[in-house]
Amino acid sequence: MTPTDLREFDDPMFRLAQAQFLKAAGIMGLDENICERLLWPQRTMVVTLPFRQDDYHEVETVFGYRVQHVLTMGPTKGGIRYHESVNLGEVSALAMWMTWKCALMQLPFGGAKGGVCIDPTSLSRAELQRVTRRYTMEIISMIGPDKDIPAPDMGTNEQVMAWLMDTYSQQVGYAVPEVVTGKPVVLGGSLGRTEATGRGLVYLIQESAKHLGIDLSQSTAIVQGFGNVGSNTARFLEELGVRIVGVSDVSTGLWNENGLSISSLLDWVRNHKILKGCPSGDEVSNAELLERPCDILAPCAMQNQITGENAQRLQCRMVAEGANGPTTLEADAILNERGIFVLPDVLGNAGGVTVSYFEWVQDTQNYMWTLDEINSRLHGIMTNAFRRTIIRAERDKLDTRTAAMIEGIERVAQAKLSRGLFP
Numbered sequence: 001m002t003p004t005d006l007r008e009f010d011d012p013m014f015r016l017a018q019a020q021f022l023k024a025a026g027i028m029g030l031d032e033n034i035c036e037r038l039l040w041p042q043r044t045m046v047v048t049l050p051f052r053q054d055d056y057h058e059v060e061t062v063f064g065y066r067v068q069h070v071l072t073m074g075p076t077k078g079g080i081r082y083h084e085s086v087n088l089g090e091v092s093a094l095a096m097w098m099t100w101k102c103a104l105m106q107l108p109f110g111g112a113k114g115g116v117c118i119d120p121t122s123l124s125r126a127e128l129q130r131v132t133r134r135y136t137m138e139i140i141s142m143i144g145p146d147k148d149i150p151a152p153d154m155g156t157n158e159q160v161m162a163w164l165m166d167t168y169s170q171q172v173g174y175a176v177p178e179v180v181t182g183k184p185v186v187l188g189g190s191l192g193r194t195e196a197t198g199r200g201l202v203y204l205i206q207e208s209a210k211h212l213g214i215d216l217s218q219s220t221a222i223v224q225g226f227g228n229v230g231s232n233t234a235r236f237l238e239e240l241g242v243r244i245v246g247v248s249d250v251s252t253g254l255w256n257e258n259g260l261s262i263s264s265l266l267d268w269v270r271n272h273k274i275l276k277g278c279p280s281g282d283e284v285s286n287a288e289l290l291e292r293p294c295d296i297l298a299p300c301a302m303q304n305q306i307t308g309e310n311a312q313r314l315q316c317r318m319v320a321e322g323a324n325g326p327t328t329l330e331a332d333a334i335l336n337e338r339g340i341f342v343l344p345d346v347l348g349n350a351g352g353v354t355v356s357y358f359e360w361v362q363d364t365q366n367y368m369w370t371l372d373e374i375n376s377r378l379h380g381i382m383t384n385a386f387r388r389t390i391i392r393a394e395r396d397k398l399d400t401r402t403a404a405m406i407e408g409i410e411r412v413a414q415a416k417l418s419r420g421l422f423p
């Protein structure tokens, strides 16, 4: 099968994930058999679930997925996304990126991802709970603390993880906190997990600023997305003295040249749910916001935001990817040509899975760590991966995404060759 024949995986995100992988594999001279094997996920499960809305007469059929990309190095790990665009190809792309991310961070996991094709913002709390419990039941044979450990992603949060943990625990007959990460601290969740992706991204923005000679206290940032990753990234950047001139969510972009107060925006969103109507800045479209001038542009919402169409018009010095897959291959080429520094997703947003790994370790050992221990270990792992990526990029004259991916792919390939082929 060739990469152009994607069959049931066909989706723009999976095409992007495969194209990025093939580019890196070609440059590093990856063994052809290993390359062919890593091009596809090892296991996938497609489920349909009956979902009863609060109005008792309505029963809808909803599609759900769980994909495990590589099972070679240990259990698989990856978030669960609730969004209307979720399909097998999208989840498979996210699972593949998780493999490179875990390997780059030197975590003992392969990549996985899950998703339910539903708009979570339209659901009541009871509906969200029902869909989560039924989805968990449908994929229960695939997950487990030694098999595959889910976590939050777009549209899911620690409450959803608590319901998942409860459903699994009810089935086996005792509490199994280590089946899922990103759950509430009272259920064995880790301190620092909720904000870990944003915190990790900001640690790397600091490293990148040192590398590029940017004084963060004199710089500006635009953050696309004001959910978990975006709001925490904006908050930690603001704490470093960065002026946040633009933020957005799905409803609107907000622009204020003098700087937005992130705590005021968080208060507004707590009360109004969306940014639209917030008087702290001028409303601009999401597309326009990306093209406004700033030092750091942090896409922290959706895939496919920086494309061949708009990359030429970006006015930033650095793209710091909190989201998965926000930049297309065509855009990558333009950003490289223009000398815009890219903190690629597999590196930039790896803080989430790194603290998820800490959570799993704490749960399996029944030994909880302090927040200082967690943040300092996170800092060590992230900056080490950053250094290895920069050294490789400079030595082999590569763009940062390719360098980061090769760091990850090399580790996975070594593990596959060491285990050998069965039968």
Ligand code: NAP
Residues within 6 Å of the ligand: 121, 152, 153, 154, 155, 156, 197, 224, 225, 226, 227, 228, 229, 230, 248, 249, 250, 251, 274, 286, 300, 301, 302, 303, 322, 323, 324, 349, 350, 352, 353
């Ligand atoms: P989230 O909490 O659900 O937040 C998503 C944010 O993006 C929301 O503010 C949403 O707006 C906004 N958004 C959605 N579609 C948009 C669009 N078309 N234009 C602009 N904004 C849009 O999700 P999250 O956990 O922060 O995840 C965001 C990204 O980070 C995803 O790509 C995810 O895969 C990646 N990521 C997350 C983690 C993690 O630990 N959570 C870890 C690694 C990577 P509304 O609130 O108005 O809908």
